[in-house]
Amino acid sequence: MTARELDAAGITDAPLRQAYLRCRELNARHGRTYFLATRLLPRDRRPAVHALYGFARWTDDLVDEPAPGSTGAADDLAAAESSLSAGLAQGWSDNPVVAAVADTARRYRLEPTLFTAFLHSMRMDLRVTDYPTRTALTEYVYGSAEVIGLQVLPVLGTVTPREEAAPHAAALGEAFQLTNFLRDVGEDLDRGRVYLPADELAASGVDRDRLQWCRDRGRADDAVRRALAAQAGVIREVYRVAEEGIPMLHPVSRPCVETALTLYAGILDRIAALDHDVFATRATVGTPRRLRVAGSALARAWWARRSPGACPQSVVR
16 A cells, blocks of 8 residues: 555554555455455545455454464454454554554444444354355355445445445445355365355255365366356356446446456356366466456546546545
């Protein structure tokens, strides 16, 4: 994050600037697509997105990768929740990630319930390893992903009432998460989890044991490919709902969201090109494609910022 971004956002306190920089580092290291898309936002909007991503990533890592010397993920998560609660109440924290997200929550008047739902889903990861139905999975996805879209929405701004755009923002978070679940079936199995509805897999003759067998072999069989193709079809419909919300966003924010959506949906295209064999290789969008998409969006972002009414103050919050 450049000093100009922090200056544009009115972040002048030195420790707070360092806190936002920490979140930017997490985004740049772990969220390549999100980080690239965030670069398309006006400078004053970028720090908030980095803070929200940084908090989500930091918390998720507490669950999946407890720090050396930790007493366990449950204790780490409880400490994070306590730190966040105090940070939201006080507007500051000694933890840099919490400090940045608390400041962002204050600036954009984010509902505390969004963070509560997120932490609920993180706790689910400590005890839930399978999801029998789509309804059961939806409970997890709401807190782990949909609320992220709802948190980011005030930062992006809208040209319609925010409640009208909210379902589409939630769908965007859901689409990204479901795409991750499809791409990372093997990695999730290694952690003892399956984030695909068991009843829908069963319709293709697939269960956890069959997924594990394919993971061990390093390639998917015909039944698993059919099951994953069906899941991809469900996810594409969620992307359709998300895409309908882009015109509801402020023009200066649309290139950012369009880029993230296009690149993440491109992962589904790559999975399809692999005949839905997510075990043979990890589906990624290549750098040339990423640069082409981002380059086109950069031109649109430049034009949107110079159009009448493009100043940050005109964003409907």
